[in-house]
Amino acid sequence: MKKILTILMAALIGTLLIHNAYAGGPPPKNVMKGIFTQLDPATKTVTIKVDGHDDLRILNIGPDVTIDDIVLNKKVMVSLDPNAGPNVIKDISLMFFEMTVTKVIALLIIGFIGGLLSGFIGSGGAFVLTPAMMSLGAPGAVAVASNMCHKFPKAMVGAYKRWKYGQVDIKLGLVMAVTAIIGVEIGIRIQQKILNHWGNAGSNLYVSVVFVLVLAIVGGYILRDALTMTKGATEAKTSNLALKLQKIELWPMMEFKVARVRISAWITVPVGLFTGMLAATIAVGGFIGVPGMIYVIGASAMVASATELVVAFVMGAFGSVQWGIAGLIDIRMTLLILAGSLIGVQLGALGTTYVKDYTIKLVMAAVMLIVAVSRGAKIPIYLADLDLIPRLKQQFFVALDGVSFWALMVALGVAGIIITAAMVKGMLLDRAEKQGQPIKEAIS
């Protein structure tokens, strides 16, 4: 068993070394990072010192950019227009937005609730943190990179705490992580092909459609499961699919002691692969990984959500290194989000000791469905970008954007409320039980 794992890990590290040019998502072609040192309005050129090169380059300001867009002495991401000739600037984004007190507080609060959610259901929270960072002004690639860099320490702390509570199946987590990393690499290739074929708009559309479909279907299934449990049986039953799959005797069979599952290793492969692929394309791995572990492998929601933190840690560390090499991590955002999320994740983790299995499923389902609505609101915008539907009134699109953002905040709020309510109820019950004990002792 150990031999197989070592061989797989060696193969993975080998692939990483060979393909170390690629970050956790494809860094777009014709994009450079650097600092503008000089601007010449007369010739409409600007001098830039590109990262990693000592010499200065001169770029021409393209038709899409005005002189006012040029900010000197601040790091920018510049994308060139390859069709307009060499060295023509198409787009400039400031890499690091101005940090104000409001933004700091926003990052702290969002980080805390995201961490609470992670500690409780195992999902990384990337689906809400990345759009939130982008709406604060970070370019997309920087938002994804910074989130990745915050995900792995948060997952590490959460996994450690939940391991202390006896909920983590380390073996299952590592087995899933190995195939998840392979899945990430596959997902990156798919993402690149789509980007090259259909450009940014097509990529956004593909990501959103997959996102909505996966979250709506899986979320609906989990909701139904959670609701049947609240009505009738209180003990979690292993799903029928998992029971059937566990009967398949295909070497190598693996025993996962904490999850109390004995299953062929081959069954874990597609679960891990899809977790990785979806993490790479739509930035949500946990929403496949956790249900996969519950319904396909047959672990309880408690163990599945805890074990997912191990997978998230490994994937996050892996991806962060790649993004770090590409130089796209805004460490201020990472650390400010960590400030809140490290408290939140530990609170969420200890909260799971006070609740039943179905509460975890309920929170997961609620979040998945609301976030599906949030992302679904953006689909008409992407369809119009690709001219697949006629461009409607601008106000309609602005309204859709607002719906999308606020639905995300509602998802966070709802999750926070359910988790807090369940935890408070559990803690009060526990305290009442403890108080009943001395009376029992006195009587007996």
Added chain:
Amino acid sequence: MRQNDSYQTQLSVHQTTRKSKTGSISKTTDTTKVTQPAYRKKKPIGKMVVFGAMSLGFYALLLSNMQLVTNTFTLGGWYAVLPVGTAFLFSFVHGAFASNFLSVLGLEPKKS
């Protein structure tokens, strides 16, 4: 609350010598029962303050040198060690603070 703390009792059965009225000494067993408030874990206020101060110090350092930090950390290549290493460092220090903070607030996992 201290009043609501459960009690712990200690029962001990031991041999004693007893002097009877007639003056003869005999060995018998006796039980004693002692009750005291249950042992209470002390709250880790000291640890919380230490880690909190360290964490605050690190954050102050970061926020006062924002531009330098962001420019150096995004140079790419081997500089990747900087953001990844910093994330680890902060997570250990701030994570320890958060853990002690939650304990001080009385939020502990359920013992089952």
